[in-house]
Amino acid sequence: MRLVLVGPPGAGKGTQAQFIAEHVGVPKISTGDIFRANVSEGTPLGLEAKEYMDRGDLVPDEVTIDMVRNRLLEKDAVGGFLLDGFPRTVPQAETLDDILRESADSKLDVVLELVVDNEEVVRRLSGRRTCRTCNHIWHVDFDPPQQDGICDLDGGELFQRDDDKPATIENRLEVYDEQTAPLIAYYAGRGVLVGIDATGPVDDVTLRAIDALRPYSAAER
Numbered sequence: 001m002r003l004v005l006v007g008p009p010g011a012g013k014g015t016q017a018q019f020i021a022e023h024v025g026v027p028k029i030s031t032g033d034i035f036r037a038n039v040s041e042g043t044p045l046g047l048e049a050k051e052y053m054d055r056g057d058l059v060p061d062e063v064t065i066d067m068v069r070n071r072l073l074e075k076d077a078v079g080g081f082l083l084d085g086f087p088r089t090v091p092q093a094e095t096l097d098d099i100l101r102e103s104a105d106s107k108l109d110v111v112l113e114l115v116v117d118n119e120e121v122v123r124r125l126s127g128r129r130t131c132r133t134c135n136h137i138w139h140v141d142f143d144p145p146q147q148d149g150i151c152d153l154d155g156g157e158l159f160q161r162d163d164d165k166p167a168t169i170e171n172r173l174e175v176y177d178e179q180t181a182p183l184i185a186y187y188a189g190r191g192v193l194v195g196i197d198a199t200g201p202v203d204d205v206t207l208r209a210i211d212a213l214r215p216y217s218a219a220e221r
């Protein structure tokens with residue numbers, strides 16, 4: 001399955017991506033995670049991306065597209081993938097169509113939209129904590145670790161993302177409305193968009209997602 005997750009910052013894309021990718025049996029490719037790994041390693045890509053990420057702006061398309069193109073050409077992604085955080089602009093979506101056509105004579109099967117309102121997004125982002133070693137996502141109220149600041153899964157240190165400060169969250173929501181929301185109409189027009197209610201407990205959202213994707217899985221076609 002070739003699948004894209006779309007939704008505003010804090011909709012739960014990263015949280016759901018892990019479960020869905022495992023369920024469907026495809027690699028999860030998160031542009032946010034790739035950028036953050038480059039930032040923490042201090043690579044030239046990370047240094048360039050950091051200034052945009054800290055403001056809550058998008059990293060320029062030319063940088064992002066090359067990075068994703070290279071990742072999609074890796075062996076594990078040839079048969080399918082779950083993209084989290086890409087595409088985020090209509091030019092990125094058009095380029096993704098080109099990459100798939102050129103590399104594997106294929107196209108996207110489905111774009112899953114996680115629908116959640118801004119008030120909930122702010123609540124989720126302000127309490128988010130991420131494990132420094134395994135990247136697992138926690139929330140101080142909705143999904144707290146047993147011990148404050150420590151990941152239950154591997155004992156790693158939990159940190160708050162720099163772009164989860166209130167002013168940056170506000171800008172990220174504006175950027176989403178202006179630059180990413182037009183993708184909803186783009187993909188609806190191609191007949192590949194499926195939306196689900198992404199509110200309520202994480203497990204309920206996962207079940208809704210798996211249900212919505214069932215018609216697109218190879219076994220069902």
Ligand code: AP5
Binds near residue numbers: 015056143205
């Ligand atoms: P990225 O990392 O992709 O950030 P984002 O899209 O803003 O999404 P988030 O990671 O903030 O939220 P999410 O939807 O994954 O929510 P999560 O699961 O963590 O990108 C970061 C930056 O990188 C961008 O701003 C940009 O600068 C750059 N970038 C990345 N891709 C790019 C691209 N293609 N082009 C250009 N630039 C790009 O959940 C949030 C919180 O809510 C967590 O604490 C979680 O525990 C909690 N939660 C999740 N689900 C529930 C639930 N059902 N109920 C209660 N709490 C929940």
